[in-house]
Amino acid sequence: MKAPILQAINLTAEYTGGETEVRALGEVSFAVGREEFVCVVGPSGCGKSTLLRLLGGLLRPTTGRVLIEGWELTGPVSRIGFVFQRSNLMPWRSVERNILLPLEISGIAPEMAKKTVNGLIELVGLAGFERSLPRELSGGMAQRVALARALAHDPEVLLLDEPFAALDALTRERMESEVMRIAQSRKKTVVLVTHSIPEAILLADRVLVLTSRPGRLRMEMAVDLPRPRRTEMMYTKTFGAMAGRVRSAIEEAV
Numbered sequence: 001m002k003a004p005i006l007q008a009i010n011l012t013a014e015y016t017g018g019e020t021e022v023r024a025l026g027e028v029s030f031a032v033g034r035e036e037f038v039c040v041v042g043p044s045g046c047g048k049s050t051l052l053r054l055l056g057g058l059l060r061p062t063t064g065r066v067l068i069e070g071w072e073l074t075g076p077v078s079r080i081g082f083v084f085q086r087s088n089l090m091p092w093r094s095v096e097r098n099i100l101l102p103l104e105i106s107g108i109a110p111e112m113a114k115k116t117v118n119g120l121i122e123l124v125g126l127a128g129f130e131r132s133l134p135r136e137l138s139g140g141m142a143q144r145v146a147l148a149r150a151l152a153h154d155p156e157v158l159l160l161d162e163p164f165a166a167l168d169a170l171t172r173e174r175m176e177s178e179v180m181r182i183a184q185s186r187k188k189t190v191v192l193v194t195h196s197i198p199e200a201i202l203l204a205d206r207v208l209v210l211t212s213r214p215g216r217l218r219m220e221m222a223v224d225l226p227r228p229r230r231t232e233m234m235y236t237k238t239f240g241a242m243a244g245r246v247r248s249a250i251e252e253a254v
């Protein structure tokens with residue numbers, strides 16, 4: 001692994017304030033190397049989204065720390081971009097103005113912001129749809145906008161929380177390829193949460209399996225398939241064997 005850019009150290013998370021306390025995440029420690037692609041899988045409700053929100057500084061851990069290049073994270077930073085399962089676009093803003101939003105907020109000069117947005121629209125394959133409104137977009141296109149928006153500040157780290165879960169199979173495959181291409185060409189570090197075992201193996205350099213709630217690390221598996229990866233790799237014996245390992249780790253974890 002290259003030098004770690006992101007470190008989770010003894011992280012735990014509890015939700016309090018409701019009727020009951022929920023221990024969402026057990027004690028989790030791991031490191032993510034620069035330009036590494038890590039996929040996190042685990043049973044539903046095991047704390048995957050909680051973990052990702054901790055890594056993005058969107059949620060404070062109950063105990064433990066998150067370090068980015070050795071510095072403790074205490075809130076969201078522009079070095080980390082986030083994509084949620086639902087695109088969360090502003091319905092009244094066009095594609096380009098949704099992508100522009102984070103740049104507007106941080107007061108980037110309009111000329112420069114415009115240039116960045118144009119480049120991102122090109123990158124995610126939305127040229128021609130600059131003026132479209134979210135309701136005029138397919139699910140896949142909306143997620144492309146969310147991805148472009150997450151890339152606006154050119155973050156080193158991208159955190160993706162089941163970004164393709166709501167998409168049909170073919171769109172999903174296309175989006176998986178796109179994310180791999182972007183991660184590689186832009187040299188991004190990625191942590192992606194998914195409930196799809198094939199997706200995790202196809203995309204990842206390393207797969208982390210969490211136990212059921214409160215989630216802990218159950219298994220860690222390096223995926224040494226060559227890149228660029230193609231969907232057809234899913235039908236090979238090696239791929240099947242790796243999927244089997246992850247599947248049994250998840251089943252034991254429930």
Ligand SMILES: Nc1ncnc2c1ncn2[C@@H]1O[C@H](COP(=O)(O)OP(=O)(O)O)[C@@H](O)[C@H]1O
Pocket residue numbers: 015016018022023024042043044045046047048049050051213
């Ligand atoms: N804001 C919240 N308040 C209370 N409980 C929550 C909150 N968010 C998540 N939880 C609970 O924490 C556990 C882990 O949730 P989550 O991280 O969303 O799991 P996953 O993404 O793996 O499905 C679940 O039991 C969930 O109900």
Ligand SMILES: [Mg+2]
Pocket residue numbers: 048049050
């Ligand atoms: Mg989740």
